[in-house]
Amino acid sequence: MDQFRRIQTGKKGDIFMVLFKDKKILDDTMLDEIRTEMAQLLGKASGPDVLLDFSNVEFMSSAMLGLLGQLHRKISAGQGRLKMCSIRPEIFQVFKLTNLDKLFSIHKDAPTALATFT
Amino acid sequence: MQARILQKRLADAGHTVRWAENGALALEMARERRPDIIISDIEMPVATGYDFCKAVKTDSALRTVPFILLSTLSDPIDIIRGLDAGADNYVTKPYEPDYLLARMQALLATPLDGSDDATAATLEVSLAGQKFKVKAGRQQVLNLLVSTFENAVSKNQELVVANQELSVARDSLQKTNEELVTLNSEISRINAQMIRDLEAAAKVQRSLLPAADVNLPALDVAWRYVPCQSLAGDFLNIFPLDEERVGLFVVDVSGHGVPSSLMAVTVGRFLTPKVSDSSLLVRQAPDGRVVVASPADVATQLNRLFQADEFSGLYFTMLYGVLHVPSGRLDYASGGHPALVRIPAGGGPPEFHGAEGFPIAFVPEVEYEQRSLQLQPGDRIYLYSDGVPEAMDKDQEPYGDDKMAACIAGGRAGPLDQSVAGLLEAVEEWCRPAGPLDDVTILGVEWKP
Numbered sequence: 001m002d003q004f005r006r007i008q009t010g011k012k013g014d015i016f017m018v019l020f021k022d023k024k025i026l027d028d029t030m031l032d033e034i035r036t037e038m039a040q041l042l043g044k045a046s047g048p049d050v051l052l053d054f055s056n057v058e059f060m061s062s063a064m065l066g067l068l069g070q071l072h073r074k075i076s077a078g079q080g081r082l083k084m085c086s087i088r089p090e091i092f093q094v095f096k097l098t099n100l101d102k103l104f105s106i107h108k109d110a111p112t113a114l115a116t117f118t
Numbered sequence: 119m120q121a122r123i124l125q126k127r128l129a130d131a132g133h134t135v136r137w138a139e140n141g142a143l144a145l146e147m148a149r150e151r152r153p154d155i156i157i158s159d160i161e162m163p164v165a166t167g168y169d170f171c172k173a174v175k176t177d178s179a180l181r182t183v184p185f186i187l188l189s190t191l192s193d194p195i196d197i198i199r200g201l202d203a204g205a206d207n208y209v210t211k212p213y214e215p216d217y218l219l220a221r222m223q224a225l226l227a228t229p230l231d232g233s234d235d236a237t238a239a240t241l242e243v244s245l246a247g248q249k250f251k252v253k254a255g256r257q258q259v260l261n262l263l264v265s266t267f268e269n270a271v272s273k274n275q276e277l278v279v280a281n282q283e284l285s286v287a288r289d290s291l292q293k294t295n296e297e298l299v300t301l302n303s304e305i306s307r308i309n310a311q312m313i314r315d316l317e318a319a320a321k322v323q324r325s326l327l328p329a330a331d332v333n334l335p336a337l338d339v340a341w342r343y344v345p346c347q348s349l350a351g352d353f354l355n356i357f358p359l360d361e362e363r364v365g366l367f368v369v370d371v372s373g374h375g376v377p378s379s380l381m382a383v384t385v386g387r388f389l390t391p392k393v394s395d396s397s398l399l400v401r402q403a404p405d406g407r408v409v410v411a412s413p414a415d416v417a418t419q420l421n422r423l424f425q426a427d428e429f430s431g432l433y434f435t436m437l438y439g440v441l442h443v444p445s446g447r448l449d450y451a452s453g454g455h456p457a458l459v460r461i462p463a464g465g466g467p468p469e470f471h472g473a474e475g476f477p478i479a480f481v482p483e484v485e486y487e488q489r490s491l492q493l494q495p496g497d498r499i500y501l502y503s504d505g506v507p508e509a510m511d512k513d514q515e516p517y518g519d520d521k522m523a524a525c526i527a528g529g530r531a532g533p534l535d536q537s538v539a540g541l542l543e544a545v546e547e548w549c550r551p552a553g554p555l556d557d558v559t560i561l562g563v564e565w566k567p
Contacts, residue, residue: 066431098454
């Protein structure tokens with residue numbers, strides 16, 4: 001299933017597991033690639049449950065938050081659930097600064113996050 | 119290998135071919151059975167083409183056998199050596215097999231007159247400063263001369279063809295070059311246009327900033343604004359809303375470049391102190407009084423206005439405050455924006471004051487919280503974009519809230535403008551040598567009633 005440049009994907013039951021491959025998510029080109037790859041992955045899945053794993057991500061731009069917001073809206077609109085995990089403190093700071101830690105469902109690690117889907 | 123290819127070509131033309139790998143073997147072969155014609159390379163092991171030719175031409179049984187030398191003719195001396203060896207014809211390599219066959223036909227059609235030898239005279243030839251004595255018969259000299267000439271004509275024809283091809287290639291290159299020049303000037307034109315557009319856009323953006331001479335009663339104001347690209351996502355302003363109140367804000371649109379700056383300009387149209395249809399900050403009541411909107415209302419309305427059917431991913435954070443100048447009361451709301459820093463005039467430690475609220479345009483239909491802060495005479499407040507605390511040094515370490523607050527507090531004894539300039543300097547120093555990767559915006563206000 002590893003056909004993407006920016007994301008590594010897998011499935012755990014019905015849950016789409018997405019691991020960002022890059023350490024730095026900064027420029028617009030990279031964001032566009034992630035956006036396209038996510039759209040390809042989720043395709044026509046109705047109400048998908050998605051877990052985004054940030055283990056590799058050391059830096060990300062504010063524009064990445066916008067992308068996460070897009071995903072959040074699209075997935076919620078389809079009655080799906082978007083969760084995130086393994087966000088290191090420096091990155092979590094970006095969520096906290098913008099209050100978005102209260103919008104997104106953020107978990108310590110993948111097992112903890114997966115347990116909350118049931 | 120070459121001999122084999124030639125052998126096949128001659129056999130195809132109806133000749134019986136025998137071949138040897140060097141001059142010595144070939145001579146034996148010729149003596150064994152007299153050939154009609156001999157074709158020989160010059161460069162051969164054991165005996166060269168010249169040696170072989172000389173041996174044939176001094177053999178009474180073989181001397182009338184026409185002898186063709188295959189030569190690269192790199193040196194005119196080769197001709198002399200061929201003459202001296204008694205060769206009848208030269209064919210220069212590389213050659214077309216048809217050309218060689220034509221030469222063979224010509225030689226076979228005019229049998230050599232063996233008696234020519236009797237009249238052979240010793241000729242003296244001068245070439246390249248050297249004198250050569252050559253003994254050659256008239257027919258041989260004539261044949262060799264004609265073949266040399268024909269070779270030259272043949273080579274010349276090849277050169278003419280090659281020259282024509284070169285000429286075509288040159289024309290095509292010239293055409294491509296002209297196209298490149300045109301394309302290049304087109305790119306320069308478009309580039310110049312883009313630079314003009316960017317400059318115009320940057321000018322529009324600067325119109326969103328405070329007037330050069332911000333002069334507000336009972337307030338001291340200082341600000342710095344350093345976009346990381348020609349177009350920024352940040353902007354700030356401070357202006358009077360009515361006789362007692364002053365509005366102030368810092369806005370930070372996500373991303374950089376054209377989309378972000380377009381959004382910044384659009385947001386700016388709503389954040390104007392002039393009573394108009396677009397202003398969210400002030401409106402005129404039916405009795406003519408100016409009504410100032412509360413910061414929470416401004417944030418909530420902006421968020422409503424910037425909802426699109428499909429979220430583009432573009433959003434902004436904002437801290438908007440309304441300061442009641444006579445009382446020193448600051449009401450403010452935040453759309454996901456970093457907290458403001460207050461430096462108490464009394465000398466207490468710096469304080470962070472923030473309000474809850476998601477970035478604007480991010481989440482539909484949310485209400486924004488409003489908070490208040492009572493200033494004391496001489497208090498300073500600082501609004502800024504996240505480009506300040508999130509500025510990264512070369513090891514990707516963020517500048518951070520603590521250093522920022524300490525830097526601002528360190529400038530409390532000096533003029534306000536110096537403290538703002540000092541913070542910008544500290545951020546730029548922190549980011550050395552790469553420089554800040556985000557827009558840096560700082561607004562400082564001191565209340566001195």
